[in-house]
Amino acid sequence: MRGFRRHTYWVLCIAILTAALLVRWADPVVVQSLRLIVFDAFQRLAPRAYDPALPVRVVDIDEASLTAIGQWPWPRTVMRDLVERLGEAGAVAIAFDVLFAEPDRTSIEEVVKSLPPEQRAAILNAAPAVAAKSNDAAFAEAIAKLPVVTATTLTGSPSAPPPTKAGFAVAGDDPRPFIAPFAGSTGNLPAIDAAASGIGSINWIPDRDQVVRRVALVYRIGDRFVPALATEALRVAQGASTYVLRASNASGETGFGQATGLNAIRVGDVEIPVEADGSLRIDFRYSEPRAFISAASVLAGTVPREELEGRIVLIGSSAPGLLDLRATPLDTTIPGVEVHAQLIEHILAGRQLTRPDYATGAEMAVILLLGLALSFYLPRASARISSALAIVLVVVLFGGAWLFYRGPGLLFDPLYPALALLVLTIAGTLYIYRQTELQRAEVQRAFGRYVSPAVVEDIVANPDRLELGGEVRELTLLFCDVRNFTSISERMTAQELTHFINSLLTPLSDVILRHRGTIDKFIGDAIMAFWNAPLDEPDHAATACRAAIDMAAAVERLNAEWQAQVRDEPFPKVRIGIGINTGECCVGNLGSEQRFDYSAIGDNVNIASRFEGLSKAYGVTAIVGERTAAALPEAMTLELDLVRVKGRTEPTRIYTLLDIYRPADAAAERLRVAHARFLSAYRAQKWDEAEAAMKDCLESGVVGLDSYYAVFRERIVEHRITPLAIDWDGAHTALEK
Numbered sequence: 001m002r003g004f005r006r007h008t009y010w011v012l013c014i015a016i017l018t019a020a021l022l023v024r025w026a027d028p029v030v031v032q033s034l035r036l037i038v039f040d041a042f043q044r045l046a047p048r049a050y051d052p053a054l055p056v057r058v059v060d061i062d063e064a065s066l067t068a069i070g071q072w073p074w075p076r077t078v079m080r081d082l083v084e085r086l087g088e089a090g091a092v093a094i095a096f097d098v099l100f101a102e103p104d105r106t107s108i109e110e111v112v113k114s115l116p117p118e119q120r121a122a123i124l125n126a127a128p129a130v131a132a133k134s135n136d137a138a139f140a141e142a143i144a145k146l147p148v149v150t151a152t153t154l155t156g157s158p159s160a161p162p163p164t165k166a167g168f169a170v171a172g173d174d175p176r177p178f179i180a181p182f183a184g185s186t187g188n189l190p191a192i193d194a195a196a197s198g199i200g201s202i203n204w205i206p207d208r209d210q211v212v213r214r215v216a217l218v219y220r221i222g223d224r225f226v227p228a229l230a231t232e233a234l235r236v237a238q239g240a241s242t243y244v245l246r247a248s249n250a251s252g253e254t255g256f257g258q259a260t261g262l263n264a265i266r267v268g269d270v271e272i273p274v275e276a277d278g279s280l281r282i283d284f285r286y287s288e289p290r291a292f293i294s295a296a297s298v299l300a301g302t303v304p305r306e307e308l309e310g311r312i313v314l315i316g317s318s319a320p321g322l323l324d325l326r327a328t329p330l331d332t333t334i335p336g337v338e339v340h341a342q343l344i345e346h347i348l349a350g351r352q353l354t355r356p357d358y359a360t361g362a363e364m365a366v367i368l369l370l371g372l373a374l375s376f377y378l379p380r381a382s383a384r385i386s387s388a389l390a391i392v393l394v395v396v397l398f399g400g401a402w403l404f405y406r407g408p409g410l411l412f413d414p415l416y417p418a419l420a421l422l423v424l425t426i427a428g429t430l431y432i433y434r435q436t437e438l439q440r441a442e443v444q445r446a447f448g449r450y451v452s453p454a455v456v457e458d459i460v461a462n463p464d465r466l467e468l469g470g471e472v473r474e475l476t477l478l479f480c481d482v483r484n485f486t487s488i489s490e491r492m493t494a495q496e497l498t499h500f501i502n503s504l505l506t507p508l509s510d511v512i513l514r515h516r517g518t519i520d521k522f523i524g525d526a527i528m529a530f531w532n533a534p535l536d537e538p539d540h541a542a543t544a545c546r547a548a549i550d551m552a553a554a555v556e557r558l559n560a561e562w563q564a565q566v567r568d569e570p571f572p573k574v575r576i577g578i579g580i581n582t583g584e585c586c587v588g589n590l591g592s593e594q595r596f597d598y599s600a601i602g603d604n605v606n607i608a609s610r611f612e613g614l615s616k617a618y619g620v621t622a623i624v625g626e627r628t629a630a631a632l633p634e635a636m637t638l639e640l641d642l643v644r645v646k647g648r649t650e651p652t653r654i655y656t657l658l659d660i661y662r663p664a665d666a667a668a669e670r671l672r673v674a675h676a677r678f679l680s681a682y683r684a685q686k687w688d689e690a691e692a693a694m695k696d697c698l699e700s701g702v703v704g705l706d707s708y709y710a711v712f713r714e715r716i717v718e719h720r721i722t723p724l725a726i727d728w729d730g731a732h733t734a735l736e737k
Helices: 003-026 029-045 063-069 076-088 109-114 117-126 128-132 136-144 189-194 229-238 295-300 337-347 358-378 383-406 415-433 436-447 453-461 485-489 495-515 541-568 603-617 628-631 665-683 687-698 708-719
Strands: 056-060 093-096 148-155 167-171 184-186 198-201 214-216 220-221 223-226 244-247 261-265 270-273 277-283 292-294 314-318 469-482 518-523 525-529 575-591 596-601 622-624 637-642 653-655 731-733
Touching: 003 029, 003 358, 003 415, 029 383, 029 415, 056 295, 056 337, 063 295, 076 295, 093 653, 109 337, 136 189, 148 189, 148 229, 167 622, 189 603, 198 223, 198 229, 214 244, 223 229, 223 244, 229 270, 229 314, 229 337, 261 628, 270 337, 277 665, 292 295, 314 337, 337 436, 358 383, 358 415, 453 485, 469 485, 469 495, 469 541, 469 603, 485 495, 495 518, 495 525, 495 541, 518 575, 518 596, 525 541, 525 603, 541 575, 541 653, 575 603, 575 628, 603 622, 603 653, 628 653, 637 665, 665 687, 687 708
Parallel strands: 056 292, 056 314, 093 148, 093 314, 148 198, 167 244, 575 622, 637 731
Antiparallel strands: 148 184, 214 277, 220 223, 244 261, 261 270, 469 525, 469 575, 518 525, 575 596, 622 653, 637 653
């Protein structure tokens, strides 16, 4: 290099290293996310093996239990029996990942509340012994006799903290400023909490991607400490009465005079090293069926005693319908109660995962020292050797981080230093050899991964379109989702499910593209698409509706093909729900400075999504909004209802696409006439006339609307019991999204 070039080269290298160090010091969300990806990959490469000898089990309120005993919530007498069975089997602690915040609706005193006074008195007089003790009282009595830990949820709303069941002793500095604060709590019925041996929080503090990697072992409400459910179960199992919080500058702890938060928490005979805020990184394992025991089996008395004796038993649910599912670095969804169980296993196994305080400084030192060495060497080496050297450095960084992880359980980030050094290598090499055209090719390749070809061509022609931002224009938006996806996916392996999703979404996507739509994104088994952007589509509302009709027909063909493939075996019929709405949205390059996509946002996008959700509630394949229906021929639609969608106060008319049901002309006309009479009578609260008109609708010859009319039949029954206001505007308020 000549002098000027050498000077410019070193300015470039120093600038890159300085920027890399500043970014690492600032630690933005992107860097944090990259670090989490690496740590998650380490856990997936060497997951903790399940050890059945560890004294932790989960009693699962699973689908089999719900089938055997009934829908949730179960009567408290059933929960009493469950607790007593576990106590008889010798469980040393029984922890509920369930809240009992409301009285048991099956107790006789709760049942009779809705009856007239004379009937209520007659029933209570006829069964005084039953009424004397509620189901909740019976449950509380059982809890009081056994080592039971109940749950509490900490909230941001000011309220009373849960009852104190254990003492807290602090050694060293006051750790309260470091511990996650809450304003109040939501617990169980007072009698239940009073009877419990312990009360623990079931809160999570997940990372930004909603993945649970760390769990706090202690929280606080004001100056009051509140233990987590897992630590409280561990305390009760040992019969301990006090927690010892060891903070900075305690005996044997070095804080150099500075308050740096917690170092460890002692629970009985177990001392747990923790981070400053009292949290613990869990060494996760894959979800293991052997850790679960069906609640129905416990109640039936068929579980061997050795499976429960001397164990900490957590009671929770894996049933998808109860919505207590969490994501971990290893599993996309596991029951929340299993996270508590794995936390206790992790503590008892004794292995720690720790990111030391000096990790950031060490990583910055690696970037600086290796970066300077690379900068000195790159001008003296060929591009091939420089690339090989960069690869070797990456391997060394990842190998070293892996050894620290597998050995003492220390977490060092090899990815950001590796990326910084790779950037330095690439930038230096490109500068030295003037390979600027490679940069442009890389940009085109990168954008081609996540925007449509039409948008890529537009960006190439207009580089200013690379900036974030968009324009407001009228779009027709379509959301499509698979209705019975859970029941279908439960029967398939991961490979079969992947093939199924691809075989479904591919023809549906083909329909959208054939009708000149833009596919915004795939959300699991759902599709979001829109019309009239980036290219103008004058008849976009009608085009989107024709696409919806063809999508419904494509699903019918797929159902026939899938059934033919399995031959005589039953195959669950796949159904889809579609929501379509027309209105103004912001469309363009939306996202972050690091990564953006061509997408649409706005209130009308949300409404289209709401319509897709309502299609299930109304039992129809598709729901379209008023503005969309106004752009269609009248014969193409059938008005369904006047509804207030969730999040809006003004009602809107919703319609379905009649062509989806492929009616004959005469049948369609007969249906429209009868349906108009039905809606008119319904909105006038003339229930007998509405039911008669519904019967005519069902006999019109148009097949596929039975579920829709069943919804209104149930409403009419309810309205007869609970009359509507005289000035009712005919609108239904939708509670579902």
